[in-house]
Amino acid sequence: AQSVTQPDIHITVSEGASLELRCNYSYGATPYLFWYVQSPGQGLQLLLKYFSGDTLVQGIKGFEAEFKRSQSSFNLRKPSVHWSDAAEYFCAVVGMEYGNKLVFGAGTILRVKS
């Protein structure tokens, strides 16, 4: 079965500092991987996705993520955080033999201090 672990429930960074949110997945083959962002009371917005190919993927809002098969990880990064990045971030995996359903991690709440 597929599963996703986001080890950090909360992370606080200073505005302008770099950010890395961790995501580990459990899946037998190469998965499709996603990062979504959710502002309070809102739906989910896709930041970036990995299907195959280049293991470093660029997304919107200056985010990037790197797929590391050996570590079963797909960590999200941003070189300089803005106050508007404060939100909850979800990593998700799709394993095609399990159909198109997304399996989400529990999320990481990002707080940005000025």
Add this chain to the structure above:
Amino acid sequence: DAGVTQSPTHLIKTRGQQVTLRCSPKSGHDTVSWYQQALGQGPQFIFQYYEEEERQRGNFPDRFSGHQFPNYSSELNVNALLLGDSALYLCASSRKGLSKNTEAFFGQGTRLTVV
């Protein structure tokens, strides 16, 4: 493009009642999936509809049912509501199959409170 639209945005129901939530997919999308997001948790897959049939189902009881219409819009029905059904219900639309050129788009959700 209106994106994925859900209605209503908020709803309060009493235990034992029934509720219907609605979702209109993004233009060009034919597949609708429903997720339940309890407070402080990640979304959990309920089921997915394609060609007006339930194609996949998550670990949810039969009290949760759905429907897809010929125009691809969808409804989620929950019977005999429990306090534990209080959550944000998210609808996601996509084209059949996920590939490099497809992704799931989410609506803003319906906040259901059961009292």
